[in-house]
Amino acid sequence: MSESLLTVDGLTVHLPSAARPVIADVSFALAPGECLGVVGESGSGKSVTARSILGIPPAGMSASGTIQFGSHTYDVTDAETMRRWRSKHVGVIFQDPASVMDPTRTVGDYLTEVLVYERRMRRTEALLKAAEMLTSMGLSDPRALLDRYPHEFSGGQLQRICIAAALLPDPDLLIADEPTTALDNTTQALVIDLLDRARRERQVSTVFITHNLELALAFCDRIAVAYAGRIVEIGDTRTVARGGHHPYTDALLRCQPDVSRRHETLPVIAGQPPTLAQPLTGCVFRERCPRATDACVELPAWTAEDERLGYACVHPMTPGTTPSGVHDAA
Ligand SMILES: Nc1ncnc2c1ncn2[C@@H]1O[C@H](COP(=O)(O)OP(=O)(O)OP(=O)(O)O)[C@@H](O)[C@H]1O
Ligand code: SF4
Ligand SMILES: [Mg+2]
Incomplete structure (x- = not known):
C-alpha cells in the first residue's frame, strides 16, 4: 500500500455536559484510492468523527487533534485553514442532507457553488456539469431539477443531490456519512457504483460511514469499528x-x-x-x-x-x- 493521503491523529472531542469525551483518541491513516469503512452502533460517534476530521464539530463541542493531508499537517481547531482545505480537496456527504442545504437557494446554486466560487468555472458550464452528474445519479430531467428548492425533493432525491455536490469538484478525499441510508436498493447500487468508479478511476480516498456492516464489508478495503x-x-x-x-x-x-x-x-x-x-x-x-x-x-x-x-x-x-x-x- 502506498503512502497515506490522510492521517488522523489523536482526534478527541469534548462536550461540556458529557461525563466522557464524545470521541477519544481517534487515529487512522488512509491511502490514496483506499476506502475505510467506519461502523458501529447508533451514538458511537461516527458522525462526530466525520465532522471533526473536517474541522466542523457539532455546535457546543470542541475538537482537538491533527490531520495530515499529503505533506501538510493541520490542527483541526484552525477553522479558516480547515475551511480552505475542505473546499479544495474534500467532498462531504452529510448524514442529513436537508440540514446542510439552504432552503432559500435552488439546488442549482447549491451544486455549482464550489465550482463557481472556488474553481472559477463559468456558471453555465458548472450548471451543465451539475446536470450531467444528476443524470448519472439516476435523476431524470436534471435541467428542471436545478431550478427547484430543497423542500421540493424526497429524502432519497436530496441524498443523491448531496452526493452529486460532493463528487462534482473532483475531490481527492470523500467523507461519506451514511450516504445510501435513504436510498432504495436499486439506487443504492447505482450510487455505490459511482463511488467505486471515483475510487478506481481517480484514486479518490473514501471514509465510508455506515451502520450497515454488510454494505461496508462489500464496499470497503478496511473497516474501523x-x-x-x-x-x-x-x-x-x-x-x-x-x-x-x-x-x-x-x-x-x-x-x-x-x-x-x-x-x-x-x-x-x-x-x-x-x-x-x-x-x-x-x-x-x-x-x-x-x-x-x-x-x-x-x-x-x-x-x-x-x-x-x-x-x-x-x-x-x-x-x-x-x-x-x-x-x-x-
Ligand atoms: N449537536 C449535538 N449536541 C449534543 N450531543 C450530540 C450532538 N450531536 C451528537 N451528539 C451526541 O454525540 C454522540 C455521538 O453522536 P454521533 O451523531 O456521532 O453518533 P453516530 O455514531 O453517528 O450515530 P448514528 O448511527 O445514529 O448516526 C451521541 O451520544 C449523540 O447523542
Ligand atoms: S476482553 Fe477485550 S473487549 Fe472484552 S472487556 Fe476485556 S479488553 Fe474489553
Ligand atoms: Mg451518524
Missing part, C-alpha cells in the same frame, strides 16, 4: 468478515441478519451502549463483553498488527474461531 467514541479495531475486510480480533467486532457481525439462519433467533448484544452521561474507565466494551476479566479495568493498549491494522483488547479473539461457527462461510 467504533464503540462509545473509540475505535476498538481496524481490520482488513476479510478479517472483519470472520469476526475480527475484538469481541465487539465479533458481536456486531453475529447481529447481522442472515437469510440462511432465518429460522434462528437473531443474537443481540446484551445491555446498552454507554451514554455520554456515564464516565468510562478501562475498556469501553467491558460492561457488555463476554470475555471481560479483571485485566479489563485498565484501558487496553492498541495492539498494532501493522501500521494500518490493530485492535484494543487484552483478550483478543482469533478471527474465524467463534464457537458457533457463524462466520466460517465468510
Whole structure:
C-alpha cells in the first residue's frame, strides 16, 4: 500500500455536559484510492468523527487533534485553514442532507457553488456539469431539477443531490456519512457504483460511514469499528468478515441478519451502549463483553498488527474461531 493521503491523529472531542469525551483518541491513516469503512452502533460517534476530521464539530463541542493531508499537517481547531482545505480537496456527504442545504437557494446554486466560487468555472458550464452528474445519479430531467428548492425533493432525491455536490469538484478525499441510508436498493447500487468508479478511476480516498456492516464489508478495503467514541479495531475486510480480533467486532457481525439462519433467533448484544452521561474507565466494551476479566479495568493498549491494522483488547479473539461457527462461510 502506498503512502497515506490522510492521517488522523489523536482526534478527541469534548462536550461540556458529557461525563466522557464524545470521541477519544481517534487515529487512522488512509491511502490514496483506499476506502475505510467506519461502523458501529447508533451514538458511537461516527458522525462526530466525520465532522471533526473536517474541522466542523457539532455546535457546543470542541475538537482537538491533527490531520495530515499529503505533506501538510493541520490542527483541526484552525477553522479558516480547515475551511480552505475542505473546499479544495474534500467532498462531504452529510448524514442529513436537508440540514446542510439552504432552503432559500435552488439546488442549482447549491451544486455549482464550489465550482463557481472556488474553481472559477463559468456558471453555465458548472450548471451543465451539475446536470450531467444528476443524470448519472439516476435523476431524470436534471435541467428542471436545478431550478427547484430543497423542500421540493424526497429524502432519497436530496441524498443523491448531496452526493452529486460532493463528487462534482473532483475531490481527492470523500467523507461519506451514511450516504445510501435513504436510498432504495436499486439506487443504492447505482450510487455505490459511482463511488467505486471515483475510487478506481481517480484514486479518490473514501471514509465510508455506515451502520450497515454488510454494505461496508462489500464496499470497503478496511473497516474501523467504533464503540462509545473509540475505535476498538481496524481490520482488513476479510478479517472483519470472520469476526475480527475484538469481541465487539465479533458481536456486531453475529447481529447481522442472515437469510440462511432465518429460522434462528437473531443474537443481540446484551445491555446498552454507554451514554455520554456515564464516565468510562478501562475498556469501553467491558460492561457488555463476554470475555471481560479483571485485566479489563485498565484501558487496553492498541495492539498494532501493522501500521494500518490493530485492535484494543487484552483478550483478543482469533478471527474465524467463534464457537458457533457463524462466520466460517465468510
Ligand atoms: N449537536 C449535538 N449536541 C449534543 N450531543 C450530540 C450532538 N450531536 C451528537 N451528539 C451526541 O454525540 C454522540 C455521538 O453522536 P454521533 O451523531 O456521532 O453518533 P453516530 O455514531 O453517528 O450515530 P448514528 O448511527 O445514529 O448516526 C451521541 O451520544 C449523540 O447523542
Ligand atoms: S479488553 Fe476485556 S472487556 Fe474489553 S473487549 Fe477485550 S476482553 Fe472484552
Ligand atoms: Mg451518524
